[in-house]
Amino acid sequence: MSDREVTCIPTTTWYLFDEKEKPLGQIYRTGFPEDGLQFEGGQRFETGEVVSFAELRATCSMRRFRVVVRVLR
Numbered sequence: 001m002s003d004r005e006v007t008c009i010p011t012t013t014w015y016l017f018d019e020k021e022k023p024l025g026q027i028y029r030t031g032f033p034e035d036g037l038q039f040e041g042g043q044r045f046e047t048g049e050v051v052s053f054a055e056l057r058a059t060c061s062m063r064r065f066r067v068v069v070r071v072l073r
Helices: none
Strands: 011-018 023-029 039-042 046-059 062-072
Touching: 011 046
Parallel strands: 011 062
Antiparallel strands: 011 023, 039 046, 046 062
């Protein structure tokens, strides 16, 4: 058994906002946001790019992030 087990259970919640501070919903991910990261699966868009992020207080064993997104599609 390794120290880095892969799990399909989401370990982070991303609260998404556009560059004008308009809420875009939230998504659950197994990874952490990174500046410039492109991703799919938003509630109000198809593809987005992380502009910036800030970690919020964790709750219920899940890390939470406020993520500013540039909507690409």
